[in-house]
Amino acid sequence: MLFNEIKKTFKTRIDAKTKLQEYSLKIYKRLPLYRLVSSAGPMHNPIYKISVSIIGSKQFIGVGNSKQQAELDGAAKLLSAQNIK
Numbered sequence: 001m002l003f004n005e006i007k008k009t010f011k012t013r014i015d016a017k018t019k020l021q022e023y024s025l026k027i028y029k030r031l032p033l034y035r036l037v038s039s040a041g042p043m044h045n046p047i048y049k050i051s052v053s054i055i056g057s058k059q060f061i062g063v064g065n066s067k068q069q070a071e072l073d074g075a076a077k078l079l080s081a082q083n084i085k
Helices: 002-009 016-028 067-081
Strands: 033-040 047-053 060-064
Touching: 016 067, 033 067, 047 067, 060 067
Parallel strands: none
Antiparallel strands: 033 047, 047 060
C-alpha cells in the first residue's frame, strides 16, 4: 500500500531534447539535426548557439553556456513553436 502511494508521487520529467528525439523518431524515423552555429566569449564563460530542426520544420537557434544547454534551449523552442506536447 505504501509503495503505491510513493509511486504516485514520482513524476518523470523528460527534458526538451529527449522529448524532441522521441517525437522525431516516432513520426519521421529520424533524429533531430543539431548544428553548431557559433561559439563566442572567453573559455571560462562561453556562449554557444546551436540550430536544431526536424523534418518539415525551420531551424531554431538555442543559446547556452554549454553545447548541451544550447541544444536543450533550441529543442524547447522547436517543441513550443510546433505545439508538440
